[in-house]
Amino acid sequence: MRHTVTMSPDSLWGLPQIRAVCLMAFAGISSFAVMLAALPVWGVGHAVPAHLAGTITTVMLAATVLTQVVSPALMRRFSLRGLLVWGLVLLGLPAPLYLWATALPGLYAVSAVRGVGFGLLTVTAALAIQVAAPPGRQGEAIGLFGLAGAIPTMIGAAIGAGLTLSGNFGWVCVIAATPLLGLAAARGVTADGTAPGGAGESLPMRIALRRLVVPVVLLFAATAAGGAVITVVPLELTGSARAALVLLVFGAVTAYARWRIGRFTDRRGHRLVPQTLTVIGAAGMAVAGWGFAAASVPLLLAGAIGTGIAYGALQSVTLDLAFSRVPAGQAPIASATWNAFFDAGTATGAAVFAAVAAGSAGGAGSMLVGTGLFLLVGLATVRSALAPWLERRRGPGRMEP
Template identity: 35%
Template sequence: MSHALPDTAPSAPAPPWHHRDFRFSLLASALAFSGYALLLPVVPLWAVRQGAGPFAAGAATGVFMASTVLAQFASGALVRAQGYRAAMLWGAVFLGAPTPLLMLWPTAPGILTVSLLRGIGFGLLTVCGSALIAELLPRESVAKGSGLYGLAAGLPQLLGLPVGTWLAQHWGFVPVFVLATALPAASVAPIVLLARIHPAAERGRRSGLRDIVGATWRPWLPMLAVSTGWGALATFLPIVLTSPSSSVALFVAPCASMFARWAAGAIGHRVGGPGRMLPAGLAVGGLGLAGFAVLTSTGSDGASWPAVLAVALFGLGFGVVQNDALVAMFARTQAGPASVAWNVAFDAGQGLGAVAVGAVVSGTSFGVGFGLLAAWAFALLPVAWLARRAG
């Protein structure tokens, strides 16, 4: 049975300037996301140091992610009206420009206001950056392009999360704020070099909410499952595992995820068939969560390093699902709506994972919480198989 993309005619090669614009979009995303990653662990720390309290520290991340998701939903109207270049410029401005206000307004209202504004910018950049994969590349190159975009988005987080914390602790907060302002500002240069790109109109692809949900729910649910797992791990790893194994796990998981996403893109580019790797990726991610649940339920310090290996296994599945779910969504609906759906699953899933496991753990244990996440991943394997077969 063929798993080719819906169009029967082969796609024409993308013009050379489209490949150039794709490289510009990757560079812009890498620079802007570096500014995001530097501040992700630093803003809560800044809130505590300024006496805003632990509630403001946690609320800063919550407000950031909430405004990110709202901006992702609203991005379609902005892109249709002004194009991708203008939307990315607004994203870079909102992500970087409010950052100095953290020094000028270091109270809880100020920190939350800055977080809200920066979340708007991050939401616009994530949707536009991933949508441009399908807008700029020929269909047969979308999987490979998604893998490269994963590197552009993953490397800044892999480096920025520990570097931001280290700079704040050793050099102070001001250098971090300066960098987090300058890097999104630097992304303006490659954004300006982009052509004026508007969403491509595709015959036979309706973009109403009901149509988008009907087209994307099969790859969307597996994506939500693994992002929920990652949100829970990122939140509770420092609590469940002792140092230094917790720090190693927080590095290994995104590293494995980034590598697996890139590899899935390279493999998908050769074998074709969007969604083919979703069942395997979801199964591997579920096994990692199940292993982590079993090992942490023992309560033994000797289980820490095997738990790190379980987290690494989850990271591999997470990366594969990230790439293949996005490619599968591109194959089923227009680039903009597909990008919104994927990014909402990613960002909302992270918050859902932290909240859900926190609620379960309050009455049971971490083993039960992560075991339920693993069970959910395994329960969605039939859906992942449908996503593999339906195009």
């Protein structure tokens, strides 16, 4: 369990590498977020069947996950700066091609290339933040990094949905090319900053991955729910202003929760925090389902708040837990595994929940599936969260999950 530490009053934003990585992440995630809600709507508007609309995001995230699987080896061979640069280029440069690639195969192809870039960016940026964080402030640094990603997610999802639903997808493509502007911040990342590895303590791969199970399963549930909200809301709400409002509130709550939770866990530890967040998330999804069934925007906004708290806070909490459960030399494995489950969850939410919404269950049914997923994962991980307390009652303690 993490104990209370004395915190320096200095802002982490003053550290050059943290500032540079946050700016690069902001640019890259802006590109991803603005397309996340826009692409399914754009595809449906060009004869893509509604039940396949979410698969455009799924293809991109499948390419992302495959890239993340091989990223630990890449991070040991190439500099963190170089991988961040390539990630931004592959993410931003192909974005305008969506204007011409309107059939499903073309949408898949562009999304796959962008997925490789997104995979490089997300894994490398998460590790670069962890490496640059001062001792005892990892949670705060991860929260700041999370804010850099959550703000464009908040703005991008709402703007992307609103522009596309109002017939202005061209501007979405312009915004999606902004990772190229993020290249200017690359000089703030040390050129020789490769990932830690080789020396020091190292766990067998099987044990290292087993230690990561609880954080990444919790993360999967959260990101599946987030992917469901971002994809289903613009498909179910016919008015662009209503969809944009719900996504804006969802994104704002996500950003705040992801930012603030890190300082709390630095001081108080993680015990039962993730499980509490799954209950909040389940309640939010249930209320959102009620909102779809009753065609009530206020209920949808209330559901977006509850789901956004869980979605945002669990991202920071689970990343912090993942890094804390393996030796420093295996941090690339923790980063890659966390990011792979993040994107796998988002892809599942985009495809599966959109398919449920397109059927007879509608948006209400898809949100109820999310409620069940949150509750199932929360209950399944309670024993792991209480393990340190149970061990102290029997004898010497062990590391907190």
